[in-house]
Amino acid sequence: MSTPFQQQITFLYAEKPEASWRFYEEVLGLHLAQDQGFCRIYAAAPGGRGFIGVCRARAPRASDNPRVEGGTVVTFVHQDVEGWYEKLKEKGVEVPAPPAYSATYRVTSFFFRDPAGYTLEVQRFERPDWPTPGK
Known part of the structure; x- marks a missing residue:
């Protein structure tokens, strides 16, 4: 076994x-x-390594807080965080704050929500120890 898993799917x-x-x-x-x-x-x-599944819910969400048990934040990694911010704003997505740098995590990112209320993030790692995409 070369890696623990071959693919990953996050279901929302x-x-x-x-x-x-x-x-x-x-x-x-x-x-x-x-x-x-x-x-x-x-x-x-x-x-073909990372997927998002969006399914019909069988019951209402228990909480809008992604930091409680069962909560989630889906992060999309892309070098052009600022470009994604502009694109989403142009498409009418409500983005509460522009991209910002976090010295704690050494990332530049911004957050927004999908129509079901899930917290989504677009992020760029500002550190050399993060693996290059595709490797």
């Missing part, structure tokens, strides 16, 4: 997934890898 659940599906397809431009009817799985990164 939405009471009204149609709005989320449009968001991930049309706003973020993710490629639809599989449509299972009640759940759509999108390629989140090239190479």
